[in-house]
Amino acid sequence: MIRLHYGRMLQDGLDGGVDGERGIARERLAELARRFPAVQGELRTRRTAGDYGFYDLVHQEAAVREISAFAEGLGQAHDHVLVLGIGGSALGTKALLNALRPPEWNELSDEAREFYPRLTVLENVDPTSVAGALRRIDPRRVLVNVISKSGGTAETMAQYLVVRQWLEEALGPAAARHIVFTTDPERGALREIAERDGIPALDVPSAVGGRYSVLSPVGLLPAALVGIDIEGLLAGAARAVERAEPDELMANAPALFAALLWAADTWHGGRIHVLMPYSDRLRELAEWFRQLWAESLGKARDRRGALVNAGPTPVGAVGATDQHSQVQLFMEGPYDKAITFVRVEDPGEDVTIPVIDGMPEDLGYLGGHSLGELLLAELDATSSALARMGRMNQMLTMPDLSAGSVGELLMFLQVACGYAGIWYNVDPFDQPGVELGKRLTFTAMGRPGFSEPLTPRGGGDQV
Secondary structure: OOEEEOHHHEEOOOOOOEOOOOOEOHHHHHHHHHHHHHHHHHHHHHHHOOOOHHHHHHOOHHHHHHHHHHHHOHHHHOOEEEEEOOHHHOHHHHHHHHHHOOOOHHHOOOOOOOOOOEEEEEOOOOHHHHHHHHHHOOHHHEEEEEEEOOOOOHHHHHHHHHHHHHHHHHHHHHHHHHEEEEEOOOOOHHHHHHHHHOOOEEEOOOOOOHHHOOOOHHHHHHHHHOOOOHHHHHHHHHHHHHHOOOOOHHHOHHHHHHHHHHHHHHHHOOOEEEEEEOOHHHHHHHHHHHHHHHHHHOEEEOOOOOEEEEOOEEEEOOOOHHHHOOHHHHHHOOOOEEEEEEEEEEOOOOOEOOOOOOOOHHHOOOOOOEHHHHHHHHHHHHHHHHHHOOOOEEEEEEEEOOHHHHHHHHHHHHHHHHHHHHHHOOOOOOOHHHHHHHHHHHHHOOOOOOOOOOOOHHHOOOO
16 A cells, blocks of 8 residues: 655654744644545535546446457557557556566567567657657557547547558558557547447547546556556555545545645645656656646636636656756755655565675675665655755655556546645646647648637747
């Protein structure tokens, strides 16, 4: 089970909190706790109304059976999976692959991968990336998973048109047998194409938005294709949902996580929320978190329509790597950050640092320890040092890097984000700020029905 250690978000926390001048006063926890029943009540009301559909992803037995059958059947006929998607249709899959498959998955031999396919995610329309991937992948051996809930995402559909032509040039009429869609159950261009061309299509639940979809078929199908235990993912997710049931804030870890970050922002100017796992295998999960937090909480208007321009800025970092880049800023820069470390108790393997005769005395302290010991010692030292410098930080501790633990962490952060939306009084499930850019893109590309005034390239001024 994931544990939240929050003492270093508080002034003089019991486990070595921040200095006596900064951080959340312990007595103000009682204020958050008094306000929490209203927050919990509002969440339950909205959940009943269908706003929090991602909670229900822990109960999708039929989808798991469908995905498992597909992965064990048609999925076994390919040695490369190419995912076409952007944002929530890509970041979750990358996080799952990075966390739950061995490092450098695509570089491993077939035997080392246990004959599961390689996996490439194309999440942009940068022509150099797309062209490079198509040169590298054998169209005869690839399964292309096109992911778009709306079925009309400009970037993903452009990728699809390019890749479909590439497949047809190599395979002719058999090209459609190398494609699977993940899209809306009833509408959209992908659903129409699926029905016309006989392409298999998995459903994205209507009540689940893209950035909350990693534990839906959006993430579960690619995960199953490369051998990740998707039932374990959902079992872990169910633990996170269960932990959000208590009506007392101090017993509800995801809600407390959200409340502390909201308080750090609104009470103490901690407007930058850093997620810093001490694990290379969680690097992509930190990137996934950035979208979840930014797109859900960054809103111009609150639920009453008042102009608030609310929202913290999420930042991803990785320890110990970023101790040698960003931590200098975290330690001595503005007091505008709240940092969440992620600690993995058992990463699954370790490497002993050898004791070598004749090594300089200054290096002797390392011998006989392990790289894992060093990594966790650096984590604890960084957290302690930040607290001494008056910098708010907290820690999420995972027992291991199993599918269950990763599924629990993903759902924990999603549930916390849902609570944060209520604390900030914004809708955590819409994204109106990206719509103008979409309309201007449609205008620039000549899509019928769209005509928006365009400013000169780069704003006009140049040198």
